[in-house]
Amino acid sequence: MKQDARIFVAGRFGMVGSAIDRRLRALGYANIVGPPSSELDLQDQHAVADFFRGERPEYVFLAAARVGGIHANNTYPADFIYNNLQIQMNVIHSCWKNGVRKLLFLGSSCIYPKHAPQPIREEHLLTGLLEPTNEPYAVAKIAGIKMCEAYNRQHGTNFISVMPTNLYGPNDSYDPMNSHVLPALIRRFHEAKVAAAPEVVVWGTGEPRREFMYVDDLADACVYLMQTYDGPGIVNIGTGQEVRIADLAALVREVVGYKGVLRFDPTKPDGTPRKLLDCSFLHAMGWRHQTELREGIARAYEDFQRTGGRSHSGDRIALPRVG
Numbered sequence: 550m551k552q553d554a555r556i557f558v559a560g561r562f563g564m565v566g567s568a569i570d571r572r573l574r575a576l577g578y579a580n581i582v583g584p585p586s587s588e589l590d591l592q593d594q595h596a597v598a599d600f601f602r603g604e605r606p607e608y609v610f611l612a613a614a615r616v617g618g619i620h621a622n623n624t625y626p627a628d629f630i631y632n633n634l635q636i637q638m639n640v641i642h643s644c645w646k647n648g649v650r651k652l653l654f655l656g657s658s659c660i661y662p663k664h665a666p667q668p669i670r671e672e673h674l675l676t677g678l679l680e681p682t683n684e685p686y687a688v689a690k691i692a693g694i695k696m697c698e699a700y701n702r703q704h705g706t707n708f709i710s711v712m713p714t715n716l717y718g719p720n721d722s723y724d725p726m727n728s729h730v731l732p733a734l735i736r737r738f739h740e741a742k743v744a745a746a747p748e749v750v751v752w753g754t755g756e757p758r759r760e761f762m763y764v765d766d767l768a769d770a771c772v773y774l775m776q777t778y779d780g781p782g783i784v785n786i787g788t789g790q791e792v793r794i795a796d797l798a799a800l801v802r803e804v805v806g807y808k809g810v811l812r813f814d815p816t817k818p819d820g821t822p823r824k825l826l827d828c829s830f831l832h833a834m835g836w837r838h839q840t841e842l843r844e845g846i847a848r849a850y851e852d853f854q855r856t857g858g859r860s861h862s863g864d865r866i867a868l869p870r871v872g
Contacts, residue, residue, distance in 0.1 A: 550578065550608055550776060557606035558583040559591060559640055560613030564720040565655060565713075568768035569610050576772065582606060586613075592632060597639040601647040609652045610771060611640050611693075616722075618729040619682050619752070619820050626685040633689035641696050645704050652708040653775050654697050656690045656783065658760075658826055659683045660712060668827035671712070671783050680821045694783055707779055711771060714787035714826050717849050718764035723858040731761060731846070734798055735853050738805040748810035749802070752817035755795030760787050760825050763845035766838040773836050787826035788838045804846045 550556070556573060560566035561583030573581055582604050583589075590596050591613050615632045622629060637654070644652045661669045662677030674694075679687045697708035717731040725736060734751070741749045770786045778784065792800075798811055840848075 552577050553580055554578065555605065555607045556581045557604065557609045559609065559611045559636075562586075562720075563612065564718060564722070564764050565716065565767065566610070566612040567720045568718065568764040569612060569771055571765065572768040572772050591639055592635040594635075594639050597643050598646070601643040601649075605647060607650045608775065609640065609644050609649050610775070611637070611652060611654045613640070614655070614690075616686075616729075618733060619818060622683040622686055623818075629683075630685035630689045633686065634692060637689065637693040637696060641693070641700065641708065644708065645700050645706055650707065651775060651779075652697065652706070653771055654693050654708060654710045655771070656694055656710055656712045657687070658712055658714050658785075658787070658824055659687045659821075660690050660694070661824070663821050667823050668789070668825040669785070670827040671785055671830065674783065682818060682820055698781070701781065709774065709778060709780070710783045711774060712783055712785050712826065713767050713770075714760040714762050714785075714824075716762055716764045716767055718845065719849070719852045721764075721849065721852075723853060730759070730794065731797065731801070732849070732853075734801040735805065735846070735850055736858055738802050738807040739850070739853065741809055742805055742807040746809055748812050749807065750812050750814050751794070751798050752814055753794065753819040754815045755793065755798065755813040757794050757819045757821065758791045758823045758825065759794060759797070760789075760791045761797070761842060761845070762786070762788050762838060763840035763848070766840050769839075770831065770836055773834075774831075777834065784831055785826040785828050786831060787828045788842075789826070789828050789832070790842070791823070791825045792842065800843060801846055801850075804843065804850055 558566045558569050561570050562585045589600055613636055615629055661673050663680040665673040694710045697710050700706045701708055721732045722728045723732045723736045737749050
C-alpha cells in the first residue's frame with residue numbers, strides 16, 4: 550500500500566478496527582475512512598453501496614461484526630448469523646463492484662471444528678462439527694471466507710482471510726452478560742475488589758485451555774499481511790501459547806489486586822475444551838507477536854480503569870439486554 554492509499558477500516562471505532570487504525574497511522578497512513586455505525590449501517594445494502602461509490606476506497610479491512618461471549622452466542626444465535634451475514638455480503642460485494650485493490654476479511658478461530666487436532670492448522674477448516682454454543686457465528690464467518698474465495702475465483706479479486714485467536718485490549722466490551730472471558734474476568738474482579746466481595750464465581754470448570762492475543766499485535770499482523778500476502782489460503786494469527794481458564798482467572802485476579810476467593814461453577818458450559826492455533830505459516834513469513842499475556846492484561850486493566858469499562862461499538866452491533 551502506498552502512503553496515500555485510501556483505506557476503509559470497517560468497524561474503525563471498535564476494539565479491532567481502532568487497533569488497525571492506530572497501527573496504520575503509526576506507519577504513516579493517514580487517508581483512512583470509516584464512519585461510526587451511527588452514520589453507516591453496514592447491514593443496509595443500499596447505504597453500503599452508496600458509501601463505496603462515494604468514497605472509492607482502495608484497500609479494505611473488514612473488522613466489523615456482531616461479537617460476544619458464550620452467553621451472548623447462546624442467547625442471540627439468530628442475530629449472530631443474520632447480522633454477520635448481512636455485513637459480510639454487503640461489504641465484500643461492494644469491494645468487487647467498486648474495484649477495491651485488496652480486502653482483508655477477519656474471521657475467528659471458532660470456525661474450526663470443536664475437536665480439531667491441536668494446534669489447529671488452517672487446513673482443519675470444515676473437517677468436523679463446530680462447537681454448538683457459537684455455531685451460528687462460526688457458520689457466518691465460514692461463509693465470509695468462502696465468499697472471498699468465490700469472488701477471487703470468479704472475478705479475479707484479491708480478497709484474503711485471516712483467523713485471529715481470542716483477542717483483548719483497548720476498546721474491548723466489558724458488558725457483564727455478553728463479553729468474552731478475559732474482559733469479563735477483568736470486570737468481575739475489579740467490581741469485587743471495589744465492593745470487597747468475599748468471592749468471585751467463574752463459569753465452567755476452569756479446565757478448558759485458550760490462547761489470547763493483545764489486539765494491537767493482531768493489528769500489526771493484519772497490516773503486515775495486507776502488505777505482503779496474496780495467497781489463496783486463510784492465515785491463522787495467534788501467539789502459539791495457551792493457558793487454562795483457571796490459570797487465566799488467577800492471573801487476572803493478581804493483576805487487578807483482588808484478594809477474595811475464586812470459585813468455579815461446573816454447572817455452566819465450558820465450551821470447546823482446547824483451542825490453540827498453529828501459526829507456523831505466519832511465523833515462517835517472519836511475523837510474531839510482541840505482547841506477552843501478563844503485560845497485555847495489565848494494559849487492558851489500565852484501559853478499563855481509564856474508561857470505566859465503557860467502549861465504542863464500531864465493530865460490534867449492540868446486543869439487547871436479557872430480561
